Amino acid sequence: MEMMGIERDRLHMSWVSSAEATKFIDVVTQVTEAVRALGPNTRFVKQQAKVA
Amino acid sequence: MLGYTEKMRGIASRLLKDCSVEMVIGFRKGSMPMMNEPCFVTTIEDVPSLIWDSNCGINLANYLTNRKEKIAVFAKGCDSRNIVNHIIENKIKRDQVHIVGVPCTGMIDKRKIAGMVKGEILEVSETDDTIKVKTADSETLFEKTEVLQQNCTLCIHRNPVIHDEMVADPVEEQTSLDRYADIQKIEEMESEDKWQFFEDLLSPCIRCYACRNACPLCYCPTCFVDESKPQWMGKGQDPIDVRTFHFLRAYHCAGRCTDCGACERACPVGINMRLLTRKLEKDCQEQFGWEAGLSLDQRPALDVYQTNDPGTFIK
Numbered sequence: 001m002e003m004m005g006i007e008r009d010r011l012h013m014s015w016v017s018s019a020e021a022t023k024f025i026d027v028v029t030q031v032t033e034a035v036r037a038l039g040p041n042t043r044f045v046k047q048q049a050k051v052a
Numbered sequence: 053m054l055g056y057t058e059k060m061r062g063i064a065s066r067l068l069k070d071c072s073v074e075m076v077i078g079f080r081k082g083s084m085p086m087m088n089e090p091c092f093v094t095t096i097e098d099v100p101s102l103i104w105d106s107n108c109g110i111n112l113a114n115y116l117t118n119r120k121e122k123i124a125v126f127a128k129g130c131d132s133r134n135i136v137n138h139i140i141e142n143k144i145k146r147d148q149v150h151i152v153g154v155p156c157t158g159m160i161d162k163r164k165i166a167g168m169v170k171g172e173i174l175e176v177s178e179t180d181d182t183i184k185v186k187t188a189d190s191e192t193l194f195e196k197t198e199v200l201q202q203n204c205t206l207c208i209h210r211n212p213v214i215h216d217e218m219v220a221d222p223v224e225e226q227t228s229l230d231r232y233a234d235i236q237k238i239e240e241m242e243s244e245d246k247w248q249f250f251e252d253l254l255s256p257c258i259r260c261y262a263c264r265n266a267c268p269l270c271y272c273p274t275c276f277v278d279e280s281k282p283q284w285m286g287k288g289q290d291p292i293d294v295r296t297f298h299f300l301r302a303y304h305c306a307g308r309c310t311d312c313g314a315c316e317r318a319c320p321v322g323i324n325m326r327l328l329t330r331k332l333e334k335d336c337q338e339q340f341g342w343e344a345g346l347s348l349d350q351r352p353a354l355d356v357y358q359t360n361d362p363g364t365f366i367k
């Protein structure tokens with residue numbers, strides 16, 4: 001994905017067990033921060049045909 | 053590779069005569085220059101249609117999928133690796149195929165040649181290392197090395213990795229190649245330029261799926277692009293759908309692609325979609341030390357877990 005031009009911080013991958021609540025919160029916080037820092041996504045956005 | 057044709061006809065006749073196979077898969081002359089087509093020979097009378105030259109770039113492993121009969125197949129280095137894939141992935145049984153190995157010195161790039169001469173090409177003939185191209189008003193002689201398909205210039209497995217008999221003695225393998233210079237160049241680009249690069253690369257795509265159909269790896273009964281319940285992606289030429297098709301297809305080939313070049317060869321608009329599969333090939337090699345289709349005894353990189361597998365991308 002990065003090779004194709006998706007920004008490095010746009011896509012995240014993580015492994016969180018259902019018992020790891022704290023880790024889940026950490027990951028979500030980190031991901032939101034990283035993605036927010038990048039601003040709105042402009043790539044891989046498909047424009048839908050406008051319906052009246 | 054001159055002289056292979058006669059030997060192949062001999063081998064095919066022998067195998068059909070002693071009934072050790074029901075069908076021989078090879079090539080016959082196509083209706084246009086540089087367009088040899090796959091050929092399925094089931095009777096001795098048809099054996100003379102078999103030929104071999106530098107226009108046999110189609111991957112014959114593609115025609116073995118789910119076959120039930122006993123088949124002999126002529127296999128270049130890359131074909132043989134795809135046959136190994138097929139056997140590992142249970143698409144054909146090892147004892148069902150009689151593999152006739154074809155040491156390969158590369159296939160020529162019809163698009164490149166068409167771009168190097170003026171006018172319609174009427175005839176193409178070859179010697180061991182030259183290619184002669186005839187048009188209505190000229191005749192041009194090329195070194196074979198200048199007009200090879202790009203994947204063949206980068207090929208390091210020209211000799212079949214698996215075979216029951218060989219058409220000829222092994223050829224010398226190419227060594228000390230920088231196989232991923234072009235991929236590296238893309239990797240070094242800025243993210244935005246990468247995006248634009250692939251926009252431009254894929255913009256001529258007409259979604260004909262010739263690349264998918266030519267690939268021996270693409271044997272799913274219903275390809276994800278054709279599914280309608282659920283419909284994973286749009287079917288038109290919206291650039292995002294085109295891109296989704298291409299990157300997902302590449303991922304489906306991850307750890308399996310042998311860079312045989314059949315996909316690029318089949319594309320009517322000349323898209324080098326191998327840039328995607330080769331990135332994954334490069335990653336597989338760097339991260340798992342894996343090259344597809346070299347051995348029947350090794351499970352594919354994406355099929356096994358090892359404790360030293362890299363995992364830094366998982367947070």
Ligand code: SF4
Nearest residue numbers: 129130156158204207
């Ligand atoms: S990729 Fe290698 S084995 Fe396959 S056609 Fe090209 S040179 Fe021959």
Ligand code: SF4
Nearest residue numbers: 267309311312313315
């Ligand atoms: S993706 Fe292309 S190069 Fe790779 S195995 Fe399929 S046809 Fe060959």
Ligand code: SF4
Nearest residue numbers: 257258260261263319
């Ligand atoms: S063969 Fe070429 S035009 Fe057809 S779907 Fe593949 S990349 Fe697109």
